[in-house]
Amino acid sequence: MLQCETLWTGADLVTLKDGKYHLIRQGAIAVAGERIVWVGEERDAGHCLPQRVEQLNGGIITPGLVDCHTHLVFGGDRSGEFEMRLNGASYAEIAASGGGIISTVNATRQASEAELLAAARERLRCLRQEGVTTLEIKSGYGLESDSELRMLRVIRQLAQLEPVDIQATFLAAHAVPPEYQNNADGWIDYICQTLLPAAHQQGLVDAVDGFCEHLAFSPEQITRVFNTARELNLPVKLHAEQLSSLGGSSLAARYQAISADHLEYATEDDVIAMAQSGTVAVLLPGAYYMLRETQMPPVELFRKHGVPMALASDLNPGTSPVLSLRLMLNMACTLFRMTPEEALAGVTLWGAKALGRESECGSLEAGKLANFVHWPVKQPAELAYWLGGQLPCQVVYRGESV
Numbered sequence: 001m002l003q004c005e006t007l008w009t010g011a012d013l014v015t016l017k018d019g020k021y022h023l024i025r026q027g028a029i030a031v032a033g034e035r036i037v038w039v040g041e042e043r044d045a046g047h048c049l050p051q052r053v054e055q056l057n058g059g060i061i062t063p064g065l066v067d068c069h070t071h072l073v074f075g076g077d078r079s080g081e082f083e084m085r086l087n088g089a090s091y092a093e094i095a096a097s098g099g100g101i102i103s104t105v106n107a108t109r110q111a112s113e114a115e116l117l118a119a120a121r122e123r124l125r126c127l128r129q130e131g132v133t134t135l136e137i138k139s140g141y142g143l144e145s146d147s148e149l150r151m152l153r154v155i156r157q158l159a160q161l162e163p164v165d166i167q168a169t170f171l172a173a174h175a176v177p178p179e180y181q182n183n184a185d186g187w188i189d190y191i192c193q194t195l196l197p198a199a200h201q202q203g204l205v206d207a208v209d210g211f212c213e214h215l216a217f218s219p220e221q222i223t224r225v226f227n228t229a230r231e232l233n234l235p236v237k238l239h240a241e242q243l244s245s246l247g248g249s250s251l252a253a254r255y256q257a258i259s260a261d262h263l264e265y266a267t268e269d270d271v272i273a274m275a276q277s278g279t280v281a282v283l284l285p286g287a288y289y290m291l292r293e294t295q296m297p298p299v300e301l302f303r304k305h306g307v308p309m310a311l312a313s314d315l316n317p318g319t320s321p322v323l324s325l326r327l328m329l330n331m332a333c334t335l336f337r338m339t340p341e342e343a344l345a346g347v348t349l350w351g352a353k354a355l356g357r358e359s360e361c362g363s364l365e366a367g368k369l370a371n372f373v374h375w376p377v378k379q380p381a382e383l384a385y386w387l388g389g390q391l392p393c394q395v396v397y398r399g400e401s402v
Contacts (some may be wrong), residue, residue: 002030008028008374009042015063016062017349018349021344028048030048039364059376060375062348062364064372067132068310070314072127074107074120074141075104075111078103081103101318104317113150113153117154117158127324130393133165133372134352135164136169137155137167139172140174144177152204167207169237170196170205173188174209174216175211176216188217192227196225207258208237212239214244235258238260240261241264245267252277256279258355260274260280261312262282271302272305274305280353286327296337308349308353309346311332329383333384348363369398371398
């Protein structure tokens with residue numbers, strides 16, 4: 001007999017094993033401690049000896065959602081720029097008036113640790129209320145030592161204060177700070193020689209990211225950051241091919257990056273390299289939508305070559321002020337022509353793989369953390385179908401309702 005603390009019954013299970021629905025009608029989940037110990041049909045649960053039974057009234061259970069690409073910690077907002085753009089202002093005009101990423105850098109630098117934490121918690125709660133149990137948060141809006149470390153400390157505090165698993169990603173190679181405006185190589189030197197080692201020594205870094213783009217950093221500069229990450233035994237990921245084709249995703253693949261993100265301009269050679277290295281493609285429909293892009297990521301090529309496609313909110317103040325990961329399911333289907341099954345896998349198993357956490361979460365399987373969500377819907381496609389509002393759901397994190 002299988003001893004367990006809780007047996008969850010009365011709902012259909014969408015296990016997402018191998019990235020497919022793998023629907024179990026009238027399923028049951030046995031939980032011991034923080035982990036799932038058995039998954040199957042309720043009629044086969046006679047060998048389970050639970051301390052309590054949680055009987056649900058229909059609906060479906062999915063794995064806890066995984067938001068594998070966010071910039072959730074920042075100061076201020078850029079709603080004024082949004083309005084300026086819609087009134088006809090160009091990117092250059094907005095930047096000249098003090099807008100753009102530097103406006104967020106200034107607001108983040110001016111914010112105290114307590115202010116950053118309070119604002120971030122409110123945004124995080126929006127994601128949690130819609131079923132997110134695992135997410136990644138990047139630095140990259142401080143662009144100087146004190147502010148970058150402050151952001152990373154806030155990320156660690158969030159993980160202690162909220163019932164959610166959080167990965168902290170170091171993204172100082174996000175933009176050239178004002179102090180290095182004509183010396184991008186000098187900023188990369190500082191990152192590699194001083195800032196990244198210091199953040200790592202303080203236990204604040206789980207992975208390293210960069211922005212490889214003509215308005216940010218070249219492949220050669222990113223290579224230096226990745227070499228430093230390798231020396232520190234830290235996994236890497238990369239913002240790549242969002243606005244142009246620079247071969248960033250192929251570069252990421254050469255370093256066995258866990259993910260390459262955006263990818264609107266990725267070529268078939270890039271996709272093949274990612275397939276060979278096991279690099280996950282993270283697609284970000286919120287930014288695509290907000291920027292009114294027309295170049296779609298090569299979804300058919302990812303399918304052809306077997307590259308897993310994750311989805312994420314890309315929550316940030318400038319190009320993707322997204323507070324609903326579930327909305328990204330619909331956008332991925334309508335804008336990128338993904339199927340509802342692909343989209344749901346993108347915010348569960350493949351999102352977990354994009355964080356290197358697929359052995360811990362992302363599917364309903366014995367041995368994984370008991371992170372799952374009960375939804376009041378009949379079919380999993382409804383999660384991508386309904387627009388707006390908030391589907392009332394019950395979120396279970398590490399075996400307990402939260």
